[in-house]
Amino acid sequence: MSEKILEIKNLQKKFGKFEALKNITFDIKKGEVFGFIGPNGAGKSTTIRILLGILHANGGSAKIFGKDVWQSAVSIHKRLAYVPGDVYLWPNLTGGEIIDLFLKLNQQRHSARTDELIKQFDLDPTKKVRTYSKGNRQKVALIAAFSTAADFYIFDEPTSGLDPLMEEIFQKNVMHLKNEGKSILLSSHILSEVEKMCDRIGIIRQGKIIETGSLDDMRHLTRTVFVLETQKPLESLSQLEGVYNFKPVLDKEGVNKATFTVDSENINSVLEKLVAYKIISIQSTPPTLEDLFMRYYNQKEGSR
Amino acid sequence: MRYNLFNQTGYIIRFYLRRDRFLIVGWLILIVGLMGGAAAKFDSIYGTKAALASIVTTLKTPAMKAMFGSFTAKPPYTSAIIYASEMMVFMGLVFAMMNIYFAVKNSRTEEDNGTLELIRAHSVGKLSPLIAVIIELFVINLINGVLIAISLEFAGMTGTDILGNCLFGLGLAAFGFMFGMMSLLVSQLANNSRGATILSYLILGFTYIARMLTDVKNTNYTWITMFGLIEKLEIYTENNWLPVLYMVLSALLLLFVTIFASTHRDVAAGLIPTRPGRRNASFLLANPFSLILRLERISLIIWTCGLFVLGISYGSIFGNIGNLLKTNPSVAKLIGSSAIKSSNHAIILNFAATLSVVFAVIATIPAVITILRINNDEKKGWLEQIHARGISRSNIFFSYIAVALLCEALCLLVALLGMGFAGMSAKDPVSLLRFLRAFSGYLPAIYVVSGIAALFTALFPKIQNIVWILPIYGLFSMYFGNLLNFPKWAKQLTPYGWVNRVPLKEVQWNNGVVMIGLTLGLFLISYLIYSKRDLLES
Numbered sequence: 120m121s122e123k124i125l126e127i128k129n130l131q132k133k134f135g136k137f138e139a140l141k142n143i144t145f146d147i148k149k150g151e152v153f154g155f156i157g158p159n160g161a162g163k164s165t166t167i168r169i170l171l172g173i174l175h176a177n178g179g180s181a182k183i184f185g186k187d188v189w190q191s192a193v194s195i196h197k198r199l200a201y202v203p204g205d206v207y208l209w210p211n212l213t214g215g216e217i218i219d220l221f222l223k224l225n226q227q228r229h230s231a232r233t234d235e236l237i238k239q240f241d242l243d244p245t246k247k248v249r250t251y252s253k254g255n256r257q258k259v260a261l262i263a264a265f266s267t268a269a270d271f272y273i274f275d276e277p278t279s280g281l282d283p284l285m286e287e288i289f290q291k292n293v294m295h296l297k298n299e300g301k302s303i304l305l306s307s308h309i310l311s312e313v314e315k316m317c318d319r320i321g322i323i324r325q326g327k328i329i330e331t332g333s334l335d336d337m338r339h340l341t342r343t344v345f346v347l348e349t350q351k352p353l354e355s356l357s358q359l360e361g362v363y364n365f366k367p368v369l370d371k372e373g374v375n376k377a378t379f380t381v382d383s384e385n386i387n388s389v390l391e392k393l394v395a396y397k398i399i400s401i402q403s404t405p406p407t408l409e410d411l412f413m414r415y416y417n418q419k420e421g422s423r
Numbered sequence: 424m425r426y427n428l429f430n431q432t433g434y435i436i437r438f439y440l441r442r443d444r445f446l447i448v449g450w451l452i453l454i455v456g457l458m459g460g461a462a463a464k465f466d467s468i469y470g471t472k473a474a475l476a477s478i479v480t481t482l483k484t485p486a487m488k489a490m491f492g493s494f495t496a497k498p499p500y501t502s503a504i505i506y507a508s509e510m511m512v513f514m515g516l517v518f519a520m521m522n523i524y525f526a527v528k529n530s531r532t533e534e535d536n537g538t539l540e541l542i543r544a545h546s547v548g549k550l551s552p553l554i555a556v557i558i559e560l561f562v563i564n565l566i567n568g569v570l571i572a573i574s575l576e577f578a579g580m581t582g583t584d585i586l587g588n589c590l591f592g593l594g595l596a597a598f599g600f601m602f603g604m605m606s607l608l609v610s611q612l613a614n615n616s617r618g619a620t621i622l623s624y625l626i627l628g629f630t631y632i633a634r635m636l637t638d639v640k641n642t643n644y645t646w647i648t649m650f651g652l653i654e655k656l657e658i659y660t661e662n663n664w665l666p667v668l669y670m671v672l673s674a675l676l677l678l679f680v681t682i683f684a685s686t687h688r689d690v691a692a693g694l695i696p697t698r699p700g701r702r703n704a705s706f707l708l709a710n711p712f713s714l715i716l717r718l719e720r721i722s723l724i725i726w727t728c729g730l731f732v733l734g735i736s737y738g739s740i741f742g743n744i745g746n747l748l749k750t751n752p753s754v755a756k757l758i759g760s761s762a763i764k765s766s767n768h769a770i771i772l773n774f775a776a777t778l779s780v781v782f783a784v785i786a787t788i789p790a791v792i793t794i795l796r797i798n799n800d801e802k803k804g805w806l807e808q809i810h811a812r813g814i815s816r817s818n819i820f821f822s823y824i825a826v827a828l829l830c831e832a833l834c835l836l837v838a839l840l841g842m843g844f845a846g847m848s849a850k851d852p853v854s855l856l857r858f859l860r861a862f863s864g865y866l867p868a869i870y871v872v873s874g875i876a877a878l879f880t881a882l883f884p885k886i887q888n889i890v891w892i893l894p895i896y897g898l899f900s901m902y903f904g905n906l907l908n909f910p911k912w913a914k915q916l917t918p919y920g921w922v923n924r925v926p927l928k929e930v931q932w933n934n935g936v937v938m939i940g941l942t943l944g945l946f947l948i949s950y951l952i953y954s955k956r957d958l959l960e961s
C-alpha cells in the first residue's frame with residue numbers, strides 16, 4: 120500500500136462571488152508524477168496556491184504529508200519545492216544571490232549540484248534580476264527548486280518562458296527526481312511533456328476535476344482514429360455502434376474511402392465488421408493527450 | 424503610414440489624464456483646500472494691528488526664517504502679506520512632491536512595469552510618451568495654479584489684489600513644473616522608479632536646505648538655490664514676475680536635457696549602467712529580516728544621511744537664533760548676562776522642540792514605506808517564493824516591521840545628534856544630551872504611527888496609502904497649528920501631537936509607556952488579521 124503524499128478532498132475556493140474552485144478531489148501517491156492539465160483559468164494555479172498556504176480554501180480539505188496545508192504550512196514547506204509559472208524576483212538582487220537565499224530559507228546550502236544546474240540551464244548568476252527575461256527568472260526558480268532536497272515538488276507551468284532546449288533540460292531533471300522516487304505535481308500546457316513524464320493525470324475544467332487516471336486508463340476512454348479504403352462502398356459504416364465523426368472521401372466510383380473514429384470499447388466489434396467491406400488499406404492512430412484534451416475542452420458544460 | 428517621433432502623443436496624453444483623473448483631483452483638493460482653508464482663516468487671526476505687529480516680529484526671527492523663508496515685506500502689513508510669506512515655502516514643497524510623484528509614476532514606473540514597451544510597440548512616436556508626461560505635468564500644474572488664483576480671489580483676504588493672486592497661483596505652478604522637469608530628467612538617469620524617486624527627493628531636500636541656510640545667513644544668495652526662487656515673488660507688495668520667468672526658463676532647459684537624455688538610452692535602462700553583481704549570496708543574506716534590510720539598504724543609508732544633514736543644517740543656525748544680543752538687543756540690555764544665557768537656551772530649545780516634530784515626521788516616512796511594502800511586494804509576486812519555503816507568515820510580517828522600527832529610530836536619532844553637534848557652534852551651546860530627550864519623547868509616538876500603518880496594511884490593503892495622511896497632517900499641524908490657532912484636539916489628532924515639547928520640557932515617561940503598549944497591541948492585531956488572509960496578487 121503506497122503512502123499518499125497529497126490528498127485533496129472537495130476543495131472549494133471563492134473570490135468574492137466567483138467560484139474559482141467548485142470541487143477538486145485527487146491524490147498523489149509517493150513516487151508518482153502527477154500531471155495537472157486544464158485550460159487557462161480552470162483553477163490550476165488557485166489549487167496550487169491553496170496547497171502552498173498562500174490562499175485560504177473556503178471548503179474541503181487538502182493535506183500534504185498527512186498535514187493540513189494551511190495549519191502546518193511551515194513544516195510542510197520544509198520538505199517541499201515550488202516553481203510558479205510567473206516568477207517575480209527582487210530586481211536589485213542577482214540570480215546567484217536569490218538561488219542561495221532560497222536554499223538557505225530551507226536550511227540548505229549551495230552545492231555542487233547547484234553549480235551543475237546553473238551550468239545546465241545556462242544562467243549568468245552575476246546579473247541583476249532587473250536585466251533577466253521571464254525565462255531567466257524562471258530558471259532561477261527552477262535551479263533553486265531542483266537543487267533543494269525535498270520530498271514533494273510542485274511545478275506550475277514551469278516551462279512557459281523557456282525555449283525548447285531548456286524545456287528538455289527541465290524534463291531531464293524531472294525524470295532525475297522521478298528516478299530518485301520523489302513525488303511531483305506538474306501543472307502544464309505542454310501535453311507532450313505530460314505524456315512523456317506523468318504516471319497519472321488529472322484534468323480540470325472550470326474549477327472541477329473532470330477526469331483522473333493513468334494515461335492508459337484515459338486512452339481507454341477515447342477514440343482511435345481510422346483511415347480506411349475499401350473495395351465496397353462503405354456509407355453504411357456510419358450506422359455502426361461506436362463509430363463517430365464519419366467523413367467520406369469522395370471518389371469517382373462512389374464512397375470507397377473514409378475517416379472515422381471508434382470508441383475504444385467498440386473497436387473489436389467494429390473491426391470484425393470491416394472485413395466484409397474488403398479492405399484495401401487501413402491506418403489507425405492511437406489517441407494522443409491532445410485529442411483527449413480537445414475532447415474534454417470542446418464539451419459544452421453539462422454534456423458529460 | 425506617417426510615422427515620426429511624436430506620433431499619437433495626443434492620444435497618450437488623454438490616456439494618462441483619464442487614468443490619473445482621481446489622483447489629480449485628490450492632489451487638487453489637497454492643495455486648493457490647504458490654500459483656501461488657510462486663506463479663509465487669516466483675516467480673523469491677523470485682523471488687528473497688534474496681532475500683525477507681533478507675527479511680523481516672530482517671522483523676522485531666524486528660527487521662523489528657517490521654516491518659512493525670509494520675511495522681506497515693508498510696512499504697512501496686511502494679513503495677505505503674512506499669508507503669502509507663511510504659505511509659500513510649504514506650498515512649494517507640496518507642489519514639488521506632487522510633481523515628483525506624477526513625473527516618476529508616468530515615466531519610470533511605467534517602464535518598470537513594461538507598460539511603456541507595450542505602448543511603444545504600437546505606432547507611437549519614440550518621444551511621444553515622454554512628451555505626453557511633460558504636457559500632463561504642465562496641465563496639472565496649470566489647473567492647480569489657476570484654481571489657487573481663483574480661490575484666493577474668492578477668499579478675498581485684506582490686502583490681496585488680482586495680480587498678486589495670479590502670481591501666487593502661477594508662481595507655484597511654474598515652480599512645480601520646474602521640479603517636475605527635474606524629476607523627469609532624474610528618471611532618465613536612474614534605472615528604476617524607486618531610485619528615481621529617491622534621487623528626486625534628495626535634490627529637493629538639498630535645495631530646501633540650501634534655501635534655509637541662505638535665508639538665515641544671507642538672503643542675497645537665496646536666488647541661486649532653485650527652491651528660493653519662489654520666495655522672491657514678493658506677492659501683494661511688488662508682485663515680481665521675474666522669478667516666474669527664471670523658473671520657466673529652468674524648466675525648459677531641464678526639459679531639453681531630458682529629451683536629449685531619453686533619446687540616448689534604451690527603454691527600461693538607465694544612463695547610469697548596472698554592473699555585474701555577486702555570484703553568491705553573502706552569509707548575511709539568510710532570512711527575511713536580512714533580505715529586507717538588504718533590499719532597503721540604499722534607501723536606509725540615504726534617509727539616515729539625509730536626516731543627519733538636515734539636523735546639522737538646522738543646528739548650524741542655532742548660533743544665529745539663540746543670540747538675543749543680536750536679534751533683540753533692547754530686551755537683552757534689560758536682563759542680566761546669566762539671564763541672557765538662559766533665555767538664549769530657551770529660544771534654542773523651543774526651536775529644537777519644533778524641529779523635533781519635523782524630524783519625527785520625516786523619520787516615519789521610511790518606516791511607513793517599509794511597512795506598506797508588505798503588500799506592495801506581495802502584489803509584485805516577490806513574496807510567493809518566500810511563503811512557499813519553510814518560512815512562517817509571522818517571520819515575514821515581523822521582519823518588515825523590525826526593519827521599519829529600526830530605521831525610524833536610527834533616522835530620528837541621527838537627526839537629533841546632527842542638530843546637537845552642529846548646535847555646539849552657538850555661543851552658549853546646549854548640551855548634546857539635552858536633545859536626546861526628544862528621542863525618548865518622540866520614539867513611542869512614531870512607533871504608534873507605524874503600528875497604525877501595520878493595521879492598515881493588514882485590514883485595508885487596497886487603500887493602505889490613506890495612512891500617509893498621518894505624517895502629512897502631522898507636518899501640517901506642526902507647521903501651521905500655532906499660526907492658524909488650531910484648537911488642542913486638532914493638534915492631537917495624530918500621535919505626533921501626543922508628545923509634550925521635548926527637549927524643552929521633561930520626557931513624560933508614563934505617556935511613552937502607554938504608547939509603546941498601544942504600539943504592541945496594534946502590531947499584534949495587525950498580525951492576527953494578516954495571518955488569516957489570502958496573499959495579494961497583482
Ligand SMILES: Nc1ncnc2c1ncn2[C@@H]1O[C@H](COP(=O)(O)OP(=O)(O)O)[C@@H](O)[C@H]1O
Binds near residue numbers: 134158159960
Ligand atoms: N485573486 C483572484 N481574485 C479573483 N479571481 C481570481 C483570483 N485568482 C484567480 N482568479 C480567477 O480564478 C480562476 C482560476 O484561475 P487560475 O487558478 O489562475 O487558473 P489556471 O492556473 O488554471 O490558468 C480564473 O478565472 C481567475 O480569473
Ligand SMILES: [Mg+2]
Binds near residue numbers: 163164165275276
Ligand atoms: Mg495558472
